[in-house]
Amino acid sequence: MKGLITNSLGRTEEAFAIAKEALRQDMKSHVCWHVYGLLYRSEKNFEESIKAYKMALRFEPESPQILRDLALLQVQMRDYPGYVESRGKILQGRPQLRQNWTGLAVAHHLAGSYAEAENVLKKYEETLKNPPSKGDIEHSEACLYRNVVIAESGDIARALEHLESIAKVSLDKISVMEYRADYLLRLDRKEEAEKAYRALLNRNSEKRQYYRGLERSMGIDPEDRKALKAIYDEFTEKNPRSDAPRRIPLDFLEGRSYY
Secondary structure, eight states, rough: HHHHHHHHTTTTHHHHHHHHHHHHHHOOOHHHHHHHHHHHHHHHHHHHHHHHHHHHHHHOOOOOOHHHHHHHHHTTTOOOOHHHHHHHHHHHHHHHHHHHHHHHHHHHHHHHHHHHHHHHHHHHHHHSSSSTTOOOOHHHHHHHHHHHHHTTTTOOOHHHHHHHHHHOOOOOHHHHHHHHHHOOOOOOOOHHHHHHHHHHHHHHHOOOHHHHHHHHHHOOOOOOOOHHHHHHHHHHHHOOOHHHHHHHGTOOOOOGGOO
């Protein structure tokens, strides 16, 4: 503790000397190794900090604080296999916390193991004795996150199917509508995608992303300026106070063709 306080006062060399002296007194103290890692982390020497944390875990393998600090540095250093291992140990220590299940799922996701990430989220849902309440925001977001994992795995058809199954329980209706429109477009179901993007634009006519989706779902050639302008004229007429349908055409029109 003296070493940490000294380091906070800006006397880094003295702090390291105190930490080394503590280790000489007790090389098997997980607290000393943990502090040593914290000192290295404050100096942005993340490799040495990770080594110190791992030494601390040799003497106290179930310490949640050390595991969290190690996991934080591993994800910062993009050591995703190590991050998966650390998050797995954190989950084993406190499986009753949903955040630990989500943390492990994120670790698998970052490591590119989409099936494992989805499996972790699914397993947690299976452990629930009572169904979550309709107002459970955490559950709603976890369901949407699982949907994103499925989509990023490349199985868009299954992602759309899963999205339809959670649409009623999800509290984030806009995200559900956005994902649905995107999936329909990627599945080449253009008529349905067009309806989905029009529904989004009816809710928010200022978002450029929705116009791009509508253009693609209608199969409009980016060089066909007349067809593009017709879309924006339509929404300018529907929403005379909106800026986007009047401003976006300036990106592709030339000369007096705007008028």
